Amino acid sequence: MTNARLTQMRRTARTAPSRVHARRAAEAAAAAAGTAEAPTRRPRRIGRQRAPQRVQMSVRILLEDDVRLDAALEKTGLYLQDGVTEALRGWFKRLKIPVLPVPEQPARD
Numbered sequence: 001m002t003n004a005r006l007t008q009m010r011r012t013a014r015t016a017p018s019r020v021h022a023r024r025a026a027e028a029a030a031a032a033a034g035t036a037e038a039p040t041r042r043p044r045r046i047g048r049q050r051a052p053q054r055v056q057m058s059v060r061i062l063l064e065d066d067v068r069l070d071a072a073l074e075k076t077g078l079y080l081q082d083g084v085t086e087a088l089r090g091w092f093k094r095l096k097i098p099v100l101p102v103p104e105q106p107a108r109d
Contacts, residue, residue, distance in 0.1 A: 053105070 061069070073083045 053102075 069080075069083070073080060076083065078086065
């Protein structure tokens with residue numbers, strides 16, 4: 001097992017009993033106060049967070065442009081994805097390309 005996994009297991013073992021104890025104490029306090037229902041929480045979402053749909057593509061750029069791109073990203077503090085998106089939007093605005101509707105994607109099973 002990796003060190004990260006062992007650390008995660010230790011943290012879970014250390015905090016799980018206290019969470020269970022706190023939940024049971026809250027249920028007992030609610031029952032003593034006369035309210036039959038326990039405080040509700042939103043269910044936790046499992047999986048990746050939703051983000052705008054992106055199209056995967058690969059481009060090759062000249063070495064000198066790559067060096068300039070790295071310098072620009074370092075100067076602005078943006079990540080590569082954000083820098084490319086911002087540059088494309090600026091280019092579209094300069095060319096007066098309107099925002100076009102996105103075609104519907106068929107649902108994946």
